[in-house]
Amino acid sequence: MSLPSRSRTSLLRRGLVVLATSATLVAGGLVAAPAAQAVPVVDIDDRDGTVVTTRMQAGGDLINGNTRTNELYPVVFRYKVDLGWTGGKLRAFDGVVTLQRVGGSNVRRYPVTVDRHGNAGDTVRLPGRINPGFYRVGIEFTAALQRPDGQVNRHRVNINNSETVSIRRATWVKASIANPTATDGRPSRISGKVQALSIAADGDLSWATVHSGTVHLSYDPDGPWKYDAKNVYVRALTIPRDGTFSTVVSARDRWWKLTYAGNDRFAKTTNWLPQGDHEGCGC
Numbered sequence: 250m251s252l253p254s255r256s257r258t259s260l261l262r263r264g265l266v267v268l269a270t271s272a273t274l275v276a277g278g279l280v281a282a283p284a285a286q287a288v289p290v291v292d293i294d295d296r297d298g299t300v301v302t303t304r305m306q307a308g309g310d311l312i313n314g315n316t317r318t319n320e321l322y323p324v325v326f327r328y329k330v331d332l333g334w335t336g337g338k339l340r341a342f343d344g345v346v347t348l349q350r351v352g353g354s355n356v357r358r359y360p361v362t363v364d365r366h367g368n369a370g371d372t373v374r375l376p377g378r379i380n381p382g383f384y385r386v387g388i389e390f391t392a393a394l395q396r397p398d399g400q401v402n403r404h405r406v407n408i409n410n411s412e413t414v415s416i417r418r419a420t421w422v423k424a425s426i427a428n429p430t431a432t433d434g435r436p437s438r439i440s441g442k443v444q445a446l447s448i449a450a451d452g453d454l455s456w457a458t459v460h461s462g463t464v465h466l467s468y469d470p471d472g473p474w475k476y477d478a479k480n481v482y483v484r485a486l487t488i489p490r491d492g493t494f495s496t497v498v499s500a501r502d503r504w505w506k507l508t509y510a511g512n513d514r515f516a517k518t519t520n521w522l523p524q525g526d527h528e529g530c531g532c
Contacts, residue, residue, distance in 0.1 A: 342390060345390070348387075351382060436499065436500075504522065
């Protein structure tokens with residue numbers, strides 16, 4: 250499997266580095282920092298006998314708040330860094346984690362320090378008014394490795410897109426079904442709207458209707474309470490300009506699942522509508 254093109258080192262060079270690293274560990278027994286294999290490799294940098302391997306992963310968040318109190322909750326992004334090295338000992342590290350909106354020019358930088366094993370991780374708070382969208386998480390650092398012969402190699406790594414995370418407005422599906430207790434197959438209309446968190450210039454929070462996009466309709470006899478059951482897909486519903494989607498189904502004893510697909514600004518969300526007798530559902 251080839252490494253992503255986002256790394257600054259060529260694919261061929263990386264392959265040779267991996268082989269050389271393995272040989273060095275077996276033959277020479279040089280000090281190497283442990284690294285969690287589950288974290289994806291985003292860069293391998295070799296310099297005159299020393300190699301630095303960077304692994305990194307990150308996650309985004311929802312822009313959410315309380316519309317009754319106008320409290321806008323803090324937004325965060327989380328990251329984990331696993332730095333590995335061979336051919337020498339880590340003597341110094343100076344770096345920052347970067348966050349940049351896709352299509353934007355502003356780069357936010359947050360100082361990062363790795364421990365003696367090369368590990369780092371944090372939850373970074375962002376302003377709730379941050380623009381929704383997709384953000385590139387990266388890392389810039391200089392690491393000094395000292396070889397057994399005393400020579401110090403400085404590795405300068407600049408990865409502007411180790412992972413892309415989403416920071417999007419919270420949404421929910423507000424929906425209802427006609428004949429909610431019927432199970433005899435009669436036509437039953439499902440109607441609803443998708444609403445997204447809106448932040449006014451004065452800070453007031455409200456739920457605003459979304460006027461485009463797609464809601465996917467499916468059903469499951471057990472609803473959200475049994476994770477081993479498979480949803481049965483029914484159809485896609487296009488949200489019209491007035492914001493109200495609608496469709497007719499046959500009344501059955503089941504849970505109807507409405508999933509808004511989301512976009513670059515609004516988060517994906519799901520709501521369940523029971524039909525039939527589900528008072529003992531355990532909710």
